[in-house]
Amino acid sequence: MMDIIITVLTSGATTTAVIALYRHFLSRNIESYKNELLYDLQRKVHDFQLYSNKKHEIYAEIYKQLYLCNNEIKLVTAIYKQFEYYINYTQKELEDFLNERKVLQIEKDEIKRLFSTDKGKMAEKIHDIIGRDKFLEVEKLRIKTYQFTCETLIYQSEEVDSLCDKITDNQAEILKVFNKYKVSPNKKQTLDCVETLNVELDGLIKDLQRAMQNELSIGYYGNESKRGT
Template sequence: MNLLGSASIIVSIINYRNNRKLEAFKNENNKELELFKQEIAILTEKNKALNQKLMHDFSLYRTKKHEIYPEVYKNVATSLHKLKIIHNDWERPNVVHLSAEDALRSLINLGYIDSEDKKMISSINNQWENDESKSDLINEVCVRKKFIEILNFGHELKESYFYFCSVELFLSEHIVTKLYEIFGARHRYLDLIQQIIPSRYNDFDTNEIYSAIEEELSRYFKEIIVETSRLKGLIREELSIADYMEEISVTN
């Protein structure tokens, strides 16, 4: 009996110790589980906040994209419209039959002469009665007006390029590449057209050099038109994709 009693006591002690160890293990495990749950909750909140920020950033990016792309195309299309006027408008003012006073008034009103250009005004007043001088004066005011138009247009293109540089990060690689192609063609066009202005107005004999320049000028002009049209298609496609991606994000 004593032996059985002793054995029973030993078993009880062992069970007690095992139960305490098991209880301690459960408590420790519960603590670890609770900590794990807390970490999961924190990570979940962080991921939720991150996702909300990404959604917000995407929404801002999409909004900015919808603002920038039309503005970029507007700049390019407006420049093309002005370039077409420069390319096609070589009209001479019809003032040959007018008196010096009337011709001068008409040339100023039409923008061929600045009202402050005393040198040109003096030349017209003093030389207008001579037919040969009259023809030379008309050619001169036309050439000067054309150069001023191109100079002003060049300044506008520079401003347009500065805008492009400020928003380039919002543009896709395809759009940026296409814009650089258009910029390059426009720059080359302006270099060429300045070389043929005098010959256009003074009726110089056409030689091989001027013929080659005219041909190259026409090629760049057509290239600008074609590439601007392609840019329009690329922008439409990009904006459509942006709208589609937002629909997916909203659905999800």
């Protein structure tokens, strides 16, 4: 009888000890799991903040580059409007122009000769030189801007990516059309087309500004663009 009582008491004591030990380890595991969750959450919040800050920075740079490129395109496509101004160049203004720009000597000689013989052709020659140099500068800027929008796709939403795509396509089309101006049989039609494209470009830039502002103000971080380069 005594053996049975001892066995029962011992069994009860053992069970209590096991339960206490189990609770101890369970508590430790829960605490460890909570710490892991907290660490993971803090890491994700930190990563998100880094991404958020970088997204703000990238959007500002994308908009700045596209906007500046637009302005340069407008300037180069408005060069034809300065034609009459070149005709009225004084000899000093002509000398200053030739000294400031990288003009081939053969072109300098021809322009100086035309100054005395035919100012209309002189103005046309100056127009061609300025247009040629400016066009190459703007084309380089356009390509650089397009490359930047491609390199930052990971930060762009689908809407922003779509607008960037339309803007860069529009910029390329404007320069392509304007490049045909000199040889175009209908110069007015060419310039009208350029003007229409410029108006569309202004609208797209405003759409991009609104889209970026909306996203950054509400913290939009949905699926980023998958556009290829």
